[in-house]
Amino acid sequence: MKFSVFLISLLLAKNSFSQNIELKEARFQAGDVPAWKEASFDDSSWKTVNSRVGNKEDFAQYDGAGWYRFRFTLPHSLRDNSVLKESLRVVLNKADDNETTYWNGVKIGSTKGWDKVRSYLVNANSPFIKWDAENVIAVRVEDFQGPGGLYGGIPFIAMADLIDLLQVRVDVRLNYARLIVTCNAPEQAVAGDLTVEVFSTEDKKRVKSYQQNFNLKFSQQLIIPIVKDLEGRNRVEATVREKLTGKTIKQSAIMPYLLTPKESKKPQINGAKIFGVRPGSPVLCRIAATGAAPMTFSADRLPKELKLDAKKGIISGVLKKKKKYKMTVKATNALGSASREFTIVVGELQALTPPMGWNSWNCWGLSVSEAKVKASAEALISKGLVNHGWSYINIDDGWQSESRRNGNISTNKKFENMKALGDWLHGEGLKFGIYSSPGERTCGGFLGSLGHEETDAKLYADWGIDYLKYDWCSYSKEAGDNTDLAAFQKPYLIMRDALAKQNRDIVYSLCQYGMGNVWEWGEQANGNCWRTTGDIEDSWESISGIGFSQTAQHKYAKPGRWNDPDMLSVGKVGWGENLRNSRLTCDEQYAHLSLWCLLNAPLLMGCDVSKLDEFTLNLLANDEVLAVNQDVLGIQAAPKIQTPAQQVWMKETEDGHAIGIFNTSEEDSVLTINWSELGFSKSKFSVRDLWRQKDLGIFDKSFSAFVPSHGAALIKATQK
Numbered sequence: 001m002k003f004s005v006f007l008i009s010l011l012l013a014k015n016s017f018s019q020n021i022e023l024k025e026a027r028f029q030a031g032d033v034p035a036w037k038e039a040s041f042d043d044s045s046w047k048t049v050n051s052r053v054g055n056k057e058d059f060a061q062y063d064g065a066g067w068y069r070f071r072f073t074l075p076h077s078l079r080d081n082s083v084l085k086e087s088l089r090v091v092l093n094k095a096d097d098n099e100t101t102y103w104n105g106v107k108i109g110s111t112k113g114w115d116k117v118r119s120y121l122v123n124a125n126s127p128f129i130k131w132d133a134e135n136v137i138a139v140r141v142e143d144f145q146g147p148g149g150l151y152g153g154i155p156f157i158a159m160a161d162l163i164d165l166l167q168v169r170v171d172v173r174l175n176y177a178r179l180i181v182t183c184n185a186p187e188q189a190v191a192g193d194l195t196v197e198v199f200s201t202e203d204k205k206r207v208k209s210y211q212q213n214f215n216l217k218f219s220q221q222l223i224i225p226i227v228k229d230l231e232g233r234n235r236v237e238a239t240v241r242e243k244l245t246g247k248t249i250k251q252s253a254i255m256p257y258l259l260t261p262k263e264s265k266k267p268q269i270n271g272a273k274i275f276g277v278r279p280g281s282p283v284l285c286r287i288a289a290t291g292a293a294p295m296t297f298s299a300d301r302l303p304k305e306l307k308l309d310a311k312k313g314i315i316s317g318v319l320k321k322k323k324k325y326k327m328t329v330k331a332t333n334a335l336g337s338a339s340r341e342f343t344i345v346v347g348e349l350q351a352l353t354p355p356m357g358w359n360s361w362n363c364w365g366l367s368v369s370e371a372k373v374k375a376s377a378e379a380l381i382s383k384g385l386v387n388h389g390w391s392y393i394n395i396d397d398g399w400q401s402e403s404r405r406n407g408n409i410s411t412n413k414k415f416e417n418m419k420a421l422g423d424w425l426h427g428e429g430l431k432f433g434i435y436s437s438p439g440e441r442t443c444g445g446f447l448g449s450l451g452h453e454e455t456d457a458k459l460y461a462d463w464g465i466d467y468l469k470y471d472w473c474s475y476s477k478e479a480g481d482n483t484d485l486a487a488f489q490k491p492y493l494i495m496r497d498a499l500a501k502q503n504r505d506i507v508y509s510l511c512q513y514g515m516g517n518v519w520e521w522g523e524q525a526n527g528n529c530w531r532t533t534g535d536i537e538d539s540w541e542s543i544s545g546i547g548f549s550q551t552a553q554h555k556y557a558k559p560g561r562w563n564d565p566d567m568l569s570v571g572k573v574g575w576g577e578n579l580r581n582s583r584l585t586c587d588e589q590y591a592h593l594s595l596w597c598l599l600n601a602p603l604l605m606g607c608d609v610s611k612l613d614e615f616t617l618n619l620l621a622n623d624e625v626l627a628v629n630q631d632v633l634g635i636q637a638a639p640k641i642q643t644p645a646q647q648v649w650m651k652e653t654e655d656g657h658a659i660g661i662f663n664t665s666e667e668d669s670v671l672t673i674n675w676s677e678l679g680f681s682k683s684k685f686s687v688r689d690l691w692r693q694k695d696l697g698i699f700d701k702s703f704s705a706f707v708p709s710h711g712a713a714l715i716k717a718t719q720k
Helices: 055-059 076-080 361-367 370-382 418-427 453-463 475-479 485-500 540-547 586-598 614-620 623-629
Strands: 003-007 025-030 047-050 064-073 087-096 098-103 106-111 116-123 134-143 149-151 156-159 166-172 176-183 190-200 206-216 221-227 234-242 248-254 268-270 274-277 282-286 288-290 296-300 306-309 314-318 323-333 336-346 356-359 392-394 431-436 467-471 507-511 529-531 562-564 603-605 638-642 646-653 656-663 669-674 684-689 694-700 702-707 712-719
Touching: 064 149, 076 156, 087 098, 087 106, 087 134, 098 116, 106 116, 134 149, 166 234, 166 248, 176 190, 176 206, 176 234, 190 221, 206 221, 268 323, 268 336, 268 623, 274 282, 296 306, 356 370, 356 431, 370 392, 370 418, 392 467, 418 431, 418 453, 431 453, 453 485, 467 485, 475 485, 485 507, 540 586, 586 614, 586 623, 586 646, 586 656, 586 712, 623 646, 623 712, 656 669, 656 702, 694 702, 702 712
Parallel strands: 274 336, 356 392, 356 603, 392 431, 431 467, 467 507, 507 529, 529 562
Antiparallel strands: 003 166, 025 047, 025 064, 064 134, 087 116, 087 149, 087 156, 098 106, 098 134, 166 176, 176 221, 190 206, 190 234, 234 248, 268 288, 282 314, 296 323, 306 314, 323 336, 638 646, 646 656, 656 712, 669 702, 684 694, 684 712
């Protein structure tokens, strides 16, 4: 298991340079013309934009390419005052998604992928560089799906310094870390010293300390192993000092830590306590139970129309009468047994608790294949996530063929037989999801359902589809300039009617990014869940911006009708062939899952399940945390306290109140909430830590907890 935090001095050390040229202002134009890279191009008619943090708004509601042009004078004094004279450093900060940069028309670098710092080294003697004269840096940014552009700080230019020839990386893992220092100086060695300290963050005690001198030549590495001696949350703080100038790089990182206790080998039944199905539609649900194998399952008062697979715990069959069927399900192994009430509600609604499962997009993007989908499903079973209620396997964009066959949509060569895949998934008690668009094309350019809604809905039912993600995408071409409510609703009402005609329940997910306040009319379209935001990214900026903006939507959530703030950005992701660890810190991932459970969000992991590390598995397998999401009342959390440094969100559950305390500041803090601030009239509450699954005691009038920066405490409060 590995969590890597890349700490690169070249990208972070603005204070290391003797002089910087800040590129505070740019000219911006959406579109794509090759001549825009040339220094001689007249950009006087372009929009002037400020290069402050977060100018993604330049790309708001726009997909495609756009250009930034920076004009500046490059003084000789920049070079004269530098220790090194050979190289200029251009730091653009971040771009979303792909970027190519030109200096006076000459390409100096290109980086693919969003949320990466763009930093390029340029030979100071290059003929295209104009000293003591005006220069133009032109940046082409290619954006996909949502706001993009340059962001993350003011771009700048400076001479490279000695310390900038060192690459510093802290490789953080579950039980230890490594500090890696690499020399990138081709013609000279770089000398200095370093200090590494490990602290227990809650009591501020130093656990370990390391010191060492170094003298590194080109491509040489210094690796310092850092041992973690204590359980819990530890911080690594590293300082690397370059000897000649005395300039330093200071960085810190949190080592991954596990909060969810180890599973008992005795049986425990988990997951939703209720299941909804329409009369005559197939019933398929798997009893989620942990404990040592082998396990056997039974059910008292099981309707005669249903059957139970005693080895896998799969309940199946058809119920035609509208009714609540209450039963007791039981799991037994050699160490004992566990039982729990379970209700099947035959009526007009499905998804009586938010769907939980996996979606292919955040890991595989358009490179999804049948083999990858099946591997994810097999891993869901083999790694035990199915025993915690994770049950949906959803294929996102990229499965469709180039053209229809006899009017029917079909699969491309990466998928051999959708019905056979669905039958196999159902045989394991898993649900099967698919993706389409109401437009002619999907986001990835594949076939959509425009004009073929009933044909596609019937085919999905024949394949055994249980979930449809219906993505707006190219329907904007069909809608044109019409942005009234009826235009937003139209394509979703058409597919609603098509799905209603099928003798199969298909969870209907409206993916249209919150346009027209979809939470206000999603139920009218018979949506079971609806996206309330744009696409999520694996950054604190993204998950906090999305999660903490769900302030008005809670009143529209209820069983069978869920607000969807998009998928989980944990584990190995990549949106294509090249996967990497989520860029969220451990603290941010705990906050991410805590908030999504409070929001009653559909929980769809987007990682490669076959490569789950110990931390991510521990994160996704906490039954008390997941129970907040799957609570039968279906009440979504609402914000109770919102300040620049703290957010407190609360939801009522069947056995108390679930409360999330979030530290949105940059410093670890002890945060206190008064029960009266939450609207409680009583003053004494019993508190349980849901992540640690531990009773904390009875608290009178207030409760305090240590909460890491960008982290969360998730508790359940029960009145005493």
